[in-house]
Amino acid sequence: MQVASRLLLVWAVVNTFPFLAKSAGYSSMLIAWSVTEVVRYSYFTFTLSGFQPGIISWLRYNTFYVLYPLGISSECWLIYKAIEPARRVRQEFAWALQLILFIYIPGSYVLFTHMMAQRRKVMRGKQVQKAE
Template identity: 65%
Template sequence: MADVSKPRAKQPSSPAKTAYLVLYNFASAVAWSVVLGRAVSVCAVRGPQFVPFAVGEWTRWTQTMAGMEVLHSLLGVVRAPLLTTIMQVASRFILVWGIVYPFSHLAQSPFYTSMLVAWSITEVIRYSYFALTLSGFQPRFLTWLRYNTFFVLYPLGISSECALLWLATEPAGQRSELAKWVLYTVLLVYIPGSYTLYTYMMSQRRKVLRDLKAKDQRAS
């Protein structure tokens, strides 16, 4: 599922914790920038079928690094709902490790490239937003991007993910009938899961925009 529902990290009291979170978010923003740059450039020059050869492994390990966010939420390093975080991370782990890794030919589909574009743009914005916020900066344009681009990126990402899951049902069924039905179940879970994540992001957007409006009124 599109990873668009992470709330703002709570300002930690420890300078060491702040430094760690800034470094983590900065490194993640850079890593996803590489995914975006490679995916777009290779797709434009050679076509989507060549994208996985250029960025597939990098994407897999970049997304694996995001598993740290479950620990961050579990340990209270950031103020993020644990269940929401697990849903986000698990859905992407299923795609990179459970779908694209064993059925590598599916990555040559245009849906893989569109999924990477949606993921990487979302993550570059999100991680940059957190890194700058924790550093004491909060550019208004980045806040606007953070809480508005998901209107486009969310349906792009979710539809691409579902398409890959659907395409995987046939090769998975050739290996195991159970595997095929597991994928059907995952697709069904996407319906309430997507609604939960989307409505959560909408509530975060309303809260942030309300706070910005109040800040502008106080300033005037």
């Protein structure tokens, strides 16, 4: 789902309507995506090496509280801003973007609550390890 949304934003939205790449929404989306990936892959690298600094785990399971709303709201804003130009290209394109935006809202809630559940599970496990 994450890959599909990124492909949608980069190819179907921004590539089709390049003026969106000059917006603050595009910049904030790229910042959220970039920081998320740096943290995620740093976490994976350290975990695979057998060394897991506490700060990396903390970043992995806490930065989403800021980065996810920033990223998802930026993505929604870009899709919203693309609807009118898409309508001028083809009405069905605009309808597809509206449908995607409609799905984003409940989908983002489901994903955010899933990440919070993952965080609770991992952080609870770390507390048990410290107690042992």
